[in-house]
Amino acid sequence: MSDNLIEIHDLSFAYGKRLVLKGIDLTARRGQVIAIMGISGGGKTTLLRLIGGSLKPTSGVLKVDGVDMSGLDRDALYQLRRRMGMLFQFGALFTDMSVFDNVAFPLREHTDLPEEMVRDLVLMKLNAVGLRGAHDLMPSELSGGMARRVALARAIALEPSLILYDEPFAGLDPISLGVTGNLIRRLTDTLGVTSIVVTHDIQESLRMVDYVYFVSEGVIAAQGTPDELRASTEPFVHQFVHGEENGPVPFHYPAPPYADELELAA
Amino acid sequence: MQRATLDLWVGIFVVAGIAAILFLALRVGNMGSFDSASTYTVKAEFDNIGGLKARAPIKSAGVVVGRVAEIGFDSAMYEATVTMKLDTRYKFPKDSSASIMTSGLLGEQYVALEAGGEEKMLSEGDTLKITQGAVVLENLIGQFLYNKSEEAPKAAEPK
Amino acid sequence: MNSLLDSLRGIGARVIDSIWRMGVATRFFLMTLLQSGQSFRRFHLVIREIYSAGVLSLIIILVSGLFVGMVLGLQGYETLQTYGSEEALGVLVSLSLVRELGPVVAALLFASRAGSAITAEIGLMKATEQLAAMEMMAVDPVARVVAPRFWGAVISMPILAALFSAMGILGGYLVGVVLIGVDEGAFWSQMQAAVDFREDILNGVLKSVVFGVAVTAIALFEGYDAPPTAEGVSRATTRTVVTSSLAILGLDFILTAFMFRGV
Numbered sequence: 001m002s003d004n005l006i007e008i009h010d011l012s013f014a015y016g017k018r019l020v021l022k023g024i025d026l027t028a029r030r031g032q033v034i035a036i037m038g039i040s041g042g043g044k045t046t047l048l049r050l051i052g053g054s055l056k057p058t059s060g061v062l063k064v065d066g067v068d069m070s071g072l073d074r075d076a077l078y079q080l081r082r083r084m085g086m087l088f089q090f091g092a093l094f095t096d097m098s099v100f101d102n103v104a105f106p107l108r109e110h111t112d113l114p115e116e117m118v119r120d121l122v123l124m125k126l127n128a129v130g131l132r133g134a135h136d137l138m139p140s141e142l143s144g145g146m147a148r149r150v151a152l153a154r155a156i157a158l159e160p161s162l163i164l165y166d167e168p169f170a171g172l173d174p175i176s177l178g179v180t181g182n183l184i185r186r187l188t189d190t191l192g193v194t195s196i197v198v199t200h201d202i203q204e205s206l207r208m209v210d211y212v213y214f215v216s217e218g219v220i221a222a223q224g225t226p227d228e229l230r231a232s233t234e235p236f237v238h239q240f241v242h243g244e245e246n247g248p249v250p251f252h253y254p255a256p257p258y259a260d261e262l263e264l265a266a
Numbered sequence: 267m268q269r270a271t272l273d274l275w276v277g278i279f280v281v282a283g284i285a286a287i288l289f290l291a292l293r294v295g296n297m298g299s300f301d302s303a304s305t306y307t308v309k310a311e312f313d314n315i316g317g318l319k320a321r322a323p324i325k326s327a328g329v330v331v332g333r334v335a336e337i338g339f340d341s342a343m344y345e346a347t348v349t350m351k352l353d354t355r356y357k358f359p360k361d362s363s364a365s366i367m368t369s370g371l372l373g374e375q376y377v378a379l380e381a382g383g384e385e386k387m388l389s390e391g392d393t394l395k396i397t398q399g400a401v402v403l404e405n406l407i408g409q410f411l412y413n414k415s416e417e418a419p420k421a422a423e424p425k
Numbered sequence: 426m427n428s429l430l431d432s433l434r435g436i437g438a439r440v441i442d443s444i445w446r447m448g449v450a451t452r453f454f455l456m457t458l459l460q461s462g463q464s465f466r467r468f469h470l471v472i473r474e475i476y477s478a479g480v481l482s483l484i485i486i487l488v489s490g491l492f493v494g495m496v497l498g499l500q501g502y503e504t505l506q507t508y509g510s511e512e513a514l515g516v517l518v519s520l521s522l523v524r525e526l527g528p529v530v531a532a533l534l535f536a537s538r539a540g541s542a543i544t545a546e547i548g549l550m551k552a553t554e555q556l557a558a559m560e561m562m563a564v565d566p567v568a569r570v571v572a573p574r575f576w577g578a579v580i581s582m583p584i585l586a587a588l589f590s591a592m593g594i595l596g597g598y599l600v601g602v603v604l605i606g607v608d609e610g611a612f613w614s615q616m617q618a619a620v621d622f623r624e625d626i627l628n629g630v631l632k633s634v635v636f637g638v639a640v641t642a643i644a645l646f647e648g649y650d651a652p653p654t655a656e657g658v659s660r661a662t663t664r665t666v667v668t669s670s671l672a673i674l675g676l677d678f679i680l681t682a683f684m685f686r687g688v
């Protein structure tokens with residue numbers, strides 16, 4: 001068994017003709033929390049989808065647990081996914097089921113556990129995200145942050161060995177944010193899970209992750225441990241860590257010059 | 267297995283559906299009154315069946331006793347072969363006669379069975395000997411006109 | 426010249442596009458059938474869908490059936506009376522309902538009530554990434570979401586059509602016998618003499634099964650294929666109603682030609 005759960009080498013991906021990822025290299029060791037950061041629209045969600053197998057790489061190598069993802073048939077992919085959990089950017093809770101049934105869903109689909117055991121496990125997971133009391137609410141009765149925490153409980157229901165988080169902190173108040181951050185860390189440490197966290201929250205990331213990758217314009221622009229990044233003098237990293245608008249990272253989506261578009265030149 | 271109110275509703279729905287089909291089958295349609303289990307088959311040859319169709323009723327004394335199962339053409343005799351399924355509850359003598367009648371002036375056509383006098387009864391596969399084909403309205407009118415025209419010169423002669 | 430070429434090219438592209446879509450739909454339909462095993466092993470999933478497709482359509486089906494039957498009774502009486510054969514009212518009402526109106530009108534109502542709901546639901550599940558989430562949990566959405574809805578709706582359709590016909594005949598009875606005063610005995614006995622179980626009733630049920638398959642397959646595919654936006658889902662819902670209504674009427678013509686010709 002290799003030490004690396006995820007190995008990505010020279011990975012490219014295009015939506016139709018638009019190249020979104022151009023040659024990514026990334027590795028995640030077992031038991032690590034890895035953060036993927038970068039500007040909005042930079043291709044972070046796309047990268048997670050590739051790791052989860054819902055998109056196929058255009059070129060390059062992507063291995064999860066030693067298995068090459070591009071040559072996988074459906075059954076093998078599903079087999080692999082039973083050991084993955086994914087937290088979607090907007091939660092993606094099943095709107096026709098209660099919170100309880102949402103969390104119970106993977107347990108009921110993949111195990112033959114008796115209903116009492118399912119109940120105990122679900123309440124345990126919900127307790128971990130602080131929403132045990134909300135178990136009979138419907139998703140429409142939850143706030144955005146609560147929905148994301150329920151989705152987190154659902155993602156960890158089967159105690160997977162790899163969890164992919166798409167922006168777990170967005171829309172959380174500072175307390176839930178801290179608690180969620182600690183939860184991710186604790187899961188990783190106690191269960192030996194590997195976590196990939198896509199996030200914009202630089203401070204929280206630097207506090208709890210083991211390693212950070214910056215994705216910008218489809219390539220890894222910078223990487224390092226939190227300590228290395230804090231100490232970094234590279235302008236790109238500096239801009240990110242301190243949240244400045246002007247720097248090497250463009251805030252704007254590629255566009256013709258502003259003045260031209262407003263026809264100020266005329 | 268736990269029961270939910272949802273299951274109750276689905277149960278009601280399915281039972282109502284079955285009831286509706288039973289209602290259609292028993293009250294609206296004529297299911298099973300003449301199916302093959304309780305019928306015997308008798309054949310009859312007619313020189314002309316007129317507008318008789320499969321599934322037309324077979325009546326005796328006005329009571330429906332069977333249905334026409336099949337209509338064929340006998341190319342040796344140039345006659346129509348009508349296969350009839352009669353209810354086993356009703357027995358008819360071997361020398362009964364069949365004729366094709368019309369209910370009302372323009373109504374549907376049916377086969378009328380007239381009981382004969384013989385002791386032996388009809389059984390599966392028998393053929394009726396005495397038949398009377400359909401009265402075709404056009405022929406009737408034609409005949410009537412022909413007779414009239416024959417009469418007319420005779421009436422004129424004495425003058 | 427150029428614009429002519431362009432419009433020709435546009436038509437060609439559209440034709441190819443629809444044929445392509447047809448192929449995708451067929452593959453989706455076959456996949457649904459292939460992935461149906463789970464629906465029968467875990468039948469409560471189907472029960473749930475019978476509830477939302479069948480039970481929730483009951484009111485509209487029963488009420489419409491009653492009214493259609495009453496109108497048939499009234500109109501039929503007016504027409505038959507001029508030929509002095511108002512006893513045939515039962516025959517007219519029952520045959521038109523059992524053979525045609527029951528299956529067809531019930532299926533049209535079903536398409537707009539249950540079909541559109543199925544499309545909207547699946548389209549929204551896709552737009553909010555619920556189907557993607559399911560797939561990430563190694564649960565096939567076709568087996569878990571699509572197939573149970575298919576069987577639930579296909580089972581519901583003939584039941585609804587039979588209820589529609591039965592209600593309609595009661596409606597015709599109410600108007601013809603109770604209100605107008607057609608002879609009750611003649612009403613039922615002529616009906617029984619003319620309506621055959623196998624030829625008329627079973628063929629009507631068969632029709633409704635075919636319509637149920639068509640409507641549900643269209644509704645599921647439109648939902649699954651909808652662009653993941655509010656506009657995309659709303660368009661798909663409209664398309665479901667339009668396409669399945671046309672499919673019902675077209676199929677009805679074909680089936681009628683096969684079933685009731687030369688009898």
Ligand SMILES: Nc1ncnc2c1ncn2[C@@H]1O[C@H](COP(=O)(O)OP(=O)(O)OP(=O)(O)O)[C@@H](O)[C@H]1O
Pocket residue numbers: 015020039040041042043044045046047089
């Ligand atoms: N289904 C799609 N089809 C075509 N292009 C897409 C699709 N999904 C995303 N993109 C494009 O790919 C690029 C990367 O998208 P992605 O969702 O991965 O960004 P992201 O880094 O997750 O952004 P955010 O932080 O805002 O979530 C974007 O420019 C987007 O326009």
Ligand SMILES: [Mg+2]
Pocket residue numbers: 044045046089166
């Ligand atoms: Mg994203």
